[in-house]
Amino acid sequence: MATTTAALPDALGHFGPYGGRYVPEILVAPLDQLEAAYRQAQADPAFQAELDDLSQRFAGRPTPLYHAKRLSRHLGGADIYLKREDLLHTGAHKINNCLGQGLLVSRMGKKRIIAETGAGQHGVATAAACALFGFECIVYMGEEDMRRQSPNVFRMRLMGAEVVGVDAGSRTLKDAISEAMRDWVANFETTHYLLGSALGPHPYPMMVRDFHAVIGREARQQFQELTGGLPDILLACVGGGSNSIGLFHRFLGDESVKMVGVEAGGRGQALGDHAARFSGGSPGVLHGTYSYLLQDDDGQIALTHSVSAGLDYATVGPEHSWLHDQGRAEYVSCSDEDAVEAVKLLSRMEGIIPALESAHAVAEAVRRAPAAKGQKFLVNLSGRGDKDIGIFRETLPDLG
Amino acid sequence: MNRIDATFARLKQQQTRGLIAYITAGDPSPDRTVELILALEAGGADLIELGVPFSDPIADGPVIQKAGERALRAGTTVAKILDMIRELRRSSEIALIVFSYLNPILRYGFERFAKDAAQAGADGALLTDLNVEEAGPYLEQMRKYSLHPVFLVSQTTPPDRLRVLSQSSAGFVYLVSRAGVTGERDRVSDQAVRLIEKARRVTDLPLAVGFGLSRPEHMRALAPYADGVVVGSAFMRVVEQNLQAPDLADKMRDLAAALKAGLKVSE
Numbered sequence: 001m002a003t004t005t006a007a008l009p010d011a012l013g014h015f016g017p018y019g020g021r022y023v024p025e026i027l028v029a030p031l032d033q034l035e036a037a038y039r040q041a042q043a044d045p046a047f048q049a050e051l052d053d054l055s056q057r058f059a060g061r062p063t064p065l066y067h068a069k070r071l072s073r074h075l076g077g078a079d080i081y082l083k084r085e086d087l088l089h090t091g092a093h094k095i096n097n098c099l100g101q102g103l104l105v106s107r108m109g110k111k112r113i114i115a116e117t118g119a120g121q122h123g124v125a126t127a128a129a130c131a132l133f134g135f136e137c138i139v140y141m142g143e144e145d146m147r148r149q150s151p152n153v154f155r156m157r158l159m160g161a162e163v164v165g166v167d168a169g170s171r172t173l174k175d176a177i178s179e180a181m182r183d184w185v186a187n188f189e190t191t192h193y194l195l196g197s198a199l200g201p202h203p204y205p206m207m208v209r210d211f212h213a214v215i216g217r218e219a220r221q222q223f224q225e226l227t228g229g230l231p232d233i234l235l236a237c238v239g240g241g242s243n244s245i246g247l248f249h250r251f252l253g254d255e256s257v258k259m260v261g262v263e264a265g266g267r268g269q270a271l272g273d274h275a276a277r278f279s280g281g282s283p284g285v286l287h288g289t290y291s292y293l294l295q296d297d298d299g300q301i302a303l304t305h306s307v308s309a310g311l312d313y314a315t316v317g318p319e320h321s322w323l324h325d326q327g328r329a330e331y332v333s334c335s336d337e338d339a340v341e342a343v344k345l346l347s348r349m350e351g352i353i354p355a356l357e358s359a360h361a362v363a364e365a366v367r368r369a370p371a372a373k374g375q376k377f378l379v380n381l382s383g384r385g386d387k388d389i390g391i392f393r394e395t396l397p398d399l400g
Numbered sequence: 401m402n403r404i405d406a407t408f409a410r411l412k413q414q415q416t417r418g419l420i421a422y423i424t425a426g427d428p429s430p431d432r433t434v435e436l437i438l439a440l441e442a443g444g445a446d447l448i449e450l451g452v453p454f455s456d457p458i459a460d461g462p463v464i465q466k467a468g469e470r471a472l473r474a475g476t477t478v479a480k481i482l483d484m485i486r487e488l489r490r491s492s493e494i495a496l497i498v499f500s501y502l503n504p505i506l507r508y509g510f511e512r513f514a515k516d517a518a519q520a521g522a523d524g525a526l527l528t529d530l531n532v533e534e535a536g537p538y539l540e541q542m543r544k545y546s547l548h549p550v551f552l553v554s555q556t557t558p559p560d561r562l563r564v565l566s567q568s569s570a571g572f573v574y575l576v577s578r579a580g581v582t583g584e585r586d587r588v589s590d591q592a593v594r595l596i597e598k599a600r601r602v603t604d605l606p607l608a609v610g611f612g613l614s615r616p617e618h619m620r621a622l623a624p625y626a627d628g629v630v631v632g633s634a635f636m637r638v639v640e641q642n643l644q645a646p647d648l649a650d651k652m653r654d655l656a657a658a659l660k661a662g663l664k665v666s667e
Contacts, residue, residue, distance in 0.1 A: 012533055022502055022529045024459040025565075026576060029556035168465070174456065181458040186580035188556075285503045285529065286456060298477045299507030300455040 013202020019318035065222035078372035092383030094125035100211035118173030119310035120152025122196030127161035197240025198317035201288030212246025231378035241317035243382035264306030265333035307336035308356035355383035404571035422632030426476025443656025452500035461583030489521035524548030566603035585612035619662030
């Protein structure tokens with residue numbers, strides 16, 4: 001397939017000044033080993049064939065591209081199309097990366113997998129992949145997230161994963177990643193860290209992006225088949241940034257296609273009340289990568305807030321920082337309240353209950369659509385909302 | 401002469417190994433740190449690693465994590481830590497390096513940090529998560545202000561990389577004796593001695609060993625091989641258990657003395 005995308009990262013994992021590798025020295029060799037194994041697999045047609053087969057038969061690819069006609073008519077402007085990653089097995093795009101890394105690990109001969117999870121979607125996808133490949137599975141999850149995403153905790157345990165609660169910091173995704181890294185520093189010889197977003201030290205941002213790039217490849221082809229052209233704007237939510245980079249990547253060379261990443265605007269603009277790294281942060285280093293980061297004047301990492309556990313994180317994948325600085329993608333934020341409204345609207349208009357994360361992208365499409373008559377929006381519906389029923393009960397008490 | 405170089409030269413003459421004491425700056429409060437460093441020196445510590453507390457210390461076990469949380473709650477910042485070093489220099493010439501995760505120093509600014517740390521009386525720095533590939537701008541400023549950069553070497557570091565890390569270091573090289581985060585362990589890892597032997601083949605710099613070392617018998621086990629031994633969590637556990645105790649400094653001094661006694665070499 002022809003590719004028009006920029007050949008980033010460089011050999012040391014940089015996207016412009018961002019990315020790279022900032023880890024305890026003991027992890028340098030395991031990361032080198034992982035990178036070598038990944039590059040070897042990438043060049044091996046048998047690996048790609050096996051991954052394609054699993055993606056199809058186990059996970060349910062390709063996912064549909066769906067024209068949300070009632071929603072578009074209701075908003076009276078742009079035509080909105082949804083890439084239905086929410087229909088994948090385990091309920092979100094996360095399985096793309098877990099099958100890719102799982103297959104890679106089965107080649108590397110490691111048998112123990114650790115992972116972090118925020119909303120639980122990556123944890124559930126990891127647990128499913130570990131059951132599929134026969135790996136031991138340990139998932140670190142902040143205790144606050146275990147509370148608010150309890151259905152996913154149960155799913156992970158049902159599939160044989162051990163879920164370890166993390167009681168540190170804000171007890172959310174950041175703290176789960178820190179704890180997973182501590183485990184990896186001790187157990188790297190037997191253990192693979194199945195990092196769930198396009199962040200962390202090189203090669204993760206590149207590798208995770210590549211495993212999710214199938215989203216944009218499929219969507220681009222489907223969009224052309226369905227409409228005869230390309231979308232005007234891509235919209236996707238950005239926590240670590242895996243579903244968004246997966247959608248954006250294949251379109252980077254299409255100059256007419258605008259890209260919009262939607263961060264968590266939370267409950268206000270004060271540090272600690274949101275996870276909007278581009279409007280409220282500055283470049284710094286957390287969890288092995290140099291990227292936009294919410295931090296205080298002394299370089300301590302700020303607490304974050306979002307109604308959506310999957311977007312509630314202090315830094316962002318380094319390739320997004322590069323796309324931001326280059327002006328190739330635009331980053332905006334959406335409040336908790338608007339995200340919840342978008343869940344209600346999409347549910348009633350289309351019979352699709354989106355995950356709170358994905359609802360941030362839907363909300364931005366809803367905001368822009370009325371003034372964009374004649375345009376076509378492609379929204380990545382990265383996950384489904386089943387896991388959020390407990391939160392909806394709290395935020396939408398009128399539904400009982 | 402940099403105090404670190406002078407210290408290892410003196411140790412060689414005295415036929416003893418260096419006790420390198422790690423302490424989290426600002427725990428239990430910023431106004432106690434100088435007193436605790438002086439107590440460690442009185443007990444026999446030869447070099448101080450003054451730790452900058454960080455919100456997300458991924459290489460540290462629970463004892464140093466909690467020390468960092470207390471220090472941050474007490475308002476510890478890089479600027480205040482440099483003030484502590486200035487105050488220390490009124491009464492002590494003990495060798496001292498600043499030990500930090502990268503982000504607080506990055507935020508402070510490499511040039512400003514190197515300039516201010518040198519002026520305050522620090523002798524070097526170690527940044528846990530700054531890999532040598534990314535260290536160019538930092539090394540430039542450290543050299544400009546005659547501070548010693550120290551890098552970590554681990555059991556997974558291949559010989560070529562070990563050479564690069566020691567060439568980028570000055571004063572000494574810090575060998576991580578085992579896999580895992582910081583914290584006290586029962587035994588000295590078998591890896592430790594092998595790692596020292598591996599490092600001796602590529603560098604003439606003094607070699608310090610750390611991670612998991614906390615007891616006099618650990619000191620005795622390593623004294624025949626290493627030039628210095630780093631102890632951190634054991635000291636911070638004493639702080640944790642004596643937050644309000646009037647004799648905290650005495651207890652730190654006594655632990656330093658007990659550890660230092662294990663570092664004499666009988667040749």
